[in-house]
Amino acid sequence: MKSKVIAIANQKGGVGKTTTAVNLGAALARRGERVLLVDADPQGNLTSSLGWPNADELDVTLATHLAAAIRDADFPPRAGVLSHAEGFDLMPANIDLAVTDIELVTAMCREEAMRSWLDGIKGSYDRVLIDCMPSLGMLTVNALAAADSVLIPVQAQHLAAKGMTELVKTISRVQRKINPGLAIEGVLLTLYDVRTNLSKETEAKIREEYGPRLKVFKTKIPAATKIAEASAFGESVFVHDGRGKGAVAYEAFAEEVVARGKRERDTLRPAVAR
Template identity: 35%
Template sequence: MAEIITVANRKGGVGKTTTTLNLAYSIKELGKKVLVIDLDPQANLTRCFDVENLENIKTIGHLLMAELEEEENYSVKDYVISYDKIDLIPSSIYLSATETQMRSETGSERILSEIIEPVREHYDYVLIDTSPALNILTINALCASDSVLVTADTQMFAVVGINELLKTVQKIKKRVNSGLKVKGILLTMCDNRTNLYKTLTEQVEEMFQGRIKVFQTKIPKTVKVGEAIYSGQSIKKYAKDSSVDVAYDNLAKEICYE
């Protein structure tokens, strides 16, 4: 039975998509079966799985709409693409239209849960990439998940968005999904040569000590990450055994063997 993990933060540019992509590859390397769901209309994660012609494929937006409109006899597997032995439910700009429709529907925060529940037995992990907003899509992801992995960069505003997200997590845990927990906070874009990195890392660890786990693994700042994303590849394919590849392997071990 899969553990469902949402990767989230209200702040953009903190490594959500990069983490979802590379964590999926590292978990797969441990022999686990992984499903990735791109729940961002920008579809950046989808493009990293070499998906082209987004206008002509079935995506998470179409799948959510099928559930929303209570279509009969649709199959989730018809929306799944397999790439490098990782399963993906892709996204496209159509998800924006779906989001608009969902906002006007009663109980729409549970739609993704109803979609995932029948297929979770076929996987070890389901990873959900979200947009940098606490919208109905992100709320759906949190309602469907067992845990949330919070990414935060080690720039000046490292903790911006974390507290707002944590408040939302608590509300969802209280009202909708009592089993939801915070998997941990992952620090990304870490440059251990700078005093700012050391200061902000200490700040985050002190702020959440004893309350929320801060992963021992820190994702280093390197141009290879941007180059890999630009070329539409995982870091494991673009720069295997690099420092950032090793870091995501270590993160996968922290998550899978905690």
């Protein structure tokens, strides 16, 4: 299986990017995939939610690798990788990444730093998931430049569809100017409350507006307390509440992601090999 890099992005905060990175990564690892999660947010929420709350004390983080790429310095790409008990790996982040974000603005080949590092490590994994910060700055552009596809979590609440417009424009610009192979993996509805008309109306609007040109996943991630609680214990929802509706939803979502990847591989397979 060829390694696939998926950036999880939305410039709006609180839409479940980090939660999706953790639980999709865990679900894929449970299926036997080799998975690397990359924390690309200076706040380090992914790092802390996986059980490393003192990220500022780590000697090597994503910032270290991006700084080396900016300076074209030789640095071991696997340095600093942390192994989680649930069978996947993490490249952590801390506040140092905020400085790197500023340095990227004036760096040569500034959009290429993350791709440069990932090219040296992604071959060890089946899937790499990049948890992007809630902005469309240089770190997010770096993630898009390094990715094969973008997963867009969208909160099933008011103005969610409107907030997607700028992100889709940014993705289009990256496709045209930096990474022509970048695709949109799909849109994932999160924090969905089946009891409210608002969630249902948001879903209908997104499927109507974006469904004809983008994949909108069938699975909807519920607004479930157990999903939020899991991060406080440094674990996925599968360990924290394995029979709950959150675990069921993320398992179903992983199934969709895997099935989508299989269809892509079948489509790309040369006719002579069929």
